Amino acid sequence: MKPLTIAVIGGNAAGAAAAAKAKRVNPQARVVLFEKTDYISVGVCEFPFVLSGEISDPASLIFYTPEKFSEEKKVEVFIGSEVISVDTKERVLTFTDKNSSGSIRMPYDRLIIATGSRQSEVAGLDAGLENVLWLKKYPDLLRTKDFLDHKSPEHGIVIGSGYLGLEIAEALVKRGMEVSIIEKESRVLPGAEPEFSGIIGEILKEKQIAVYSGITTLSFITDHRSVKSVKVGSRVLESNALFPATGFRPDTRFIAGLDFRRGAFGEIITDTFLRTSIPYVYAAGDSAGIKNFLTGKSQVFYSAKVAHNTGHIAGSNAAGKPEQFKGAIPVTSFRIFDNYFSQTGLTEKAAREHGFVVKTAFAIMPNLVHIMPEVSNTAAKLIINKLNKQILGASFLGAKEVSGFSDLITFMIRNRMSYDIISETDFNYTPALSPFRNILISLKNKLDKG
Secondary structure, X not given: OOOOEEEEEOOOHHHHHHHHHXXXXXXXXXXXEEEOOOOOOEOHHHHHHHHOOOOOOHHHHEOOOHHHHHHHHOOEEEEOEEEEXXXXXOOEEEEEEOOOOOXXXXXXXXXXXXXXXXXXXXXXXXXXXXXXXOOOOHHHHHHHHHHHHHHOOOEEEEEOOOHHHHHHHHHHHHOOOEEEEEEOOOOOOOOOOHHHHHHHXXXXXXXXXXXXXXXXXXXXXXXXXXXXXXEEOOEXXXXXXXXXXXXXXXXXXXXXXXXOOEOOOOOEEOOOOOEOOOXXXXXXXXXXXXXXXXXXXXXXXXXXXXXXXXXXXHHHHHOOOOXXXXXXXXXXXXXXXXXXXXXEEOOHHHHHXXXXXXXXXXXXXXXXXXOOOOOOEXXXXXXXXXOOOEEEEEEEEEOOHHHHHXXXXXXXXXXXXXHHHHHHOOOOXXXXXXXXXXXXXXXXXXXXXX
16 A cells, blocks of 8 residues: 655644654654744744743754754655645645745645644734734744844833733833833733733733723824834824734635635634544644533634644544544643733633533632741632532632642543532642642632632
8 A cells, every 4th residue: 555645734833743643653654744934843932031031042942953853753844835725636735945946736645734823913004014023933033033132122012912912021021121012902911810910910010011901993103114103092102113912813824715614713623533624634733623622612722732732633643543632621821020820721701601600719818828938929710610510710820839720720620520629639738838728728618608
């Protein structure tokens, strides 16, 4: 039997994982990875830490060069190669290559689409202006860092206050810049629980970051080379550097004419085997619509971990070893100056929108015994299904312990545990590491009384 040719489009988390897994599962297969930039396997989540100077060398974010990946994983890697069309009936893709003129056609037996996501555009903003600085692809990072290093802007405006916008704002403050954030919703971090948006808003105020919320219309004053200022209502904000951070969209524009089953944002809907609606084609990562473990409905997860996991499963299935994806739990974590935020599962709003009858509890408590010198507060909110007591979600803001809390609740959600398990859990106690009374116990008690 002729060996399979498995083509993978996209060279970051999902694509690299898919290609490597496909080759491990089926060593006889020809696995070909296409990436339109010159870089694969890049640590995108670390970009803000390069801007802040905490990571000094951007090249350290490249976990595999194309040559190293090809040698270790036995995968053919085509960089600077953009797939411009796919004939799914004939199973042939067409791509352009930086080292060749014209286009090249290549037949395939199985295709994995892992093209990731792109940043959302901002209405009325010319994306190509000199000081409009994007932060999604590795070339974006290099251009943005070069601009900041050589132009030394004093004022920066961030459009959007999701986790990326907040991370960018922190990085700019650490560079000594004056920072403003513009948000179209009524509060910062609008995807979070309102209680945490309020606390984060206070943190931004302490750091002298000006926040303009509820802004639905912006005007940009330019000189045809750069943005000079932004008109926000009656105010005019000076800007030497502008950072769009209004969210992401699946980058599936190159298959716009194909008859894939698509979601509301253009994502490619998949089943539990990561198969698309077109035979022999799989999708993974930010470009795919995959099952939410809690709701059972398809959604896009802009997550490196989910991209990596779905890439593995798509690669295994494309190579001939069936493997099912049981659904993803939404998890978001990031640092905001001296604090850390983590959110897992559904928010109260999302849970209600999906038809759950919910009950919630919120608490703020010291993360250590109050006499310890390094004590600080942790805020937490727990959401449960009122009908069967199963945990639906939680949010935490505080010191590094929030990561452990979030992981524990994610484990409980995955195993469909009742919140009653909290009172049966033996939490550790030592003065330098943990409080005598765990905040999860307090949340559980509040739910019992409510």
